[in-house]
Amino acid sequence: MTALHHGDPAAFAADVLDEGPPEPEHDPGVASRRPTKTSAAGALIRDSTGRMLFVVPTYKSVLDIPGGMTEDDESPKAAAAREIREELGTDLALGRLLVVDWTPRNGVWRDCHQFVFDGGVLDGAVAHDPELESVVYLTLDEARPRIYPSLHRRLVLAVAAAESGSTRYAEFGREV
Incomplete structure (x- = not known):
C-alpha cells in the first residue's frame, strides 16, 4: 500500500x-x-x-536521480521514498527538503514542481526496478554530459543547500 504522506499516520x-x-x-x-x-x-x-547516485533508465537516454512522479493524493516525500524503494530495493530515511524547482511544459509533459530531498549516504546501491538498466555513482562534473542541463543546475543547488543547511527555490534549475 502506498503511503499518502511521510510521517505519523495517526497525526495525519x-x-x-x-x-x-x-x-x-x-x-x-x-x-x-x-x-x-x-x-x-x-x-x-x-x-x-561524495559521488552522486544516478539511475540509468531504460526508457530515456539521460541519467536521473532516484525518485519519480507523485501519485494522486501522495505527498512528494512519500513519493520519493516509494520510488527509491521500488528502484533501489531499500527503505531510505529521507532527510530534509533541499530544493523545490518548477520546470516548464516539455513535449507531452506538463509543467511540474520538482522536489529534491537529502538522501544521505548509501554505498553499493543496485537497481531493483525493471525500468532501470543500472545505477552509477558519478561526480556532478562526470554526470553533466549525461543529464539534462536543468537537472545539473538543480543538483548544484541541492549540494549547496545540503552544505549550507538552507532550502532553495528555483525555476528551471535557476535559483530565484
Whole structure:
C-alpha cells in the first residue's frame, strides 16, 4: 500500500479530521476547469566518497536521480521514498527538503514542481526496478554530459543547500 504522506499516520488522520468536511464548489465545475500541475520528487544520494547516485533508465537516454512522479493524493516525500524503494530495493530515511524547482511544459509533459530531498549516504546501491538498466555513482562534473542541463543546475543547488543547511527555490534549475 502506498503511503499518502511521510510521517505519523495517526497525526495525519487527526489533521484530516480537523480540516472539517470537504469544501463544496460554490461555482459548479470550477475545480475541474483548473489546470493540473504535476509533481515529482527525488533524492540527492551520495556514496562515502561524495559521488552522486544516478539511475540509468531504460526508457530515456539521460541519467536521473532516484525518485519519480507523485501519485494522486501522495505527498512528494512519500513519493520519493516509494520510488527509491521500488528502484533501489531499500527503505531510505529521507532527510530534509533541499530544493523545490518548477520546470516548464516539455513535449507531452506538463509543467511540474520538482522536489529534491537529502538522501544521505548509501554505498553499493543496485537497481531493483525493471525500468532501470543500472545505477552509477558519478561526480556532478562526470554526470553533466549525461543529464539534462536543468537537472545539473538543480543538483548544484541541492549540494549547496545540503552544505549550507538552507532550502532553495528555483525555476528551471535557476535559483530565484
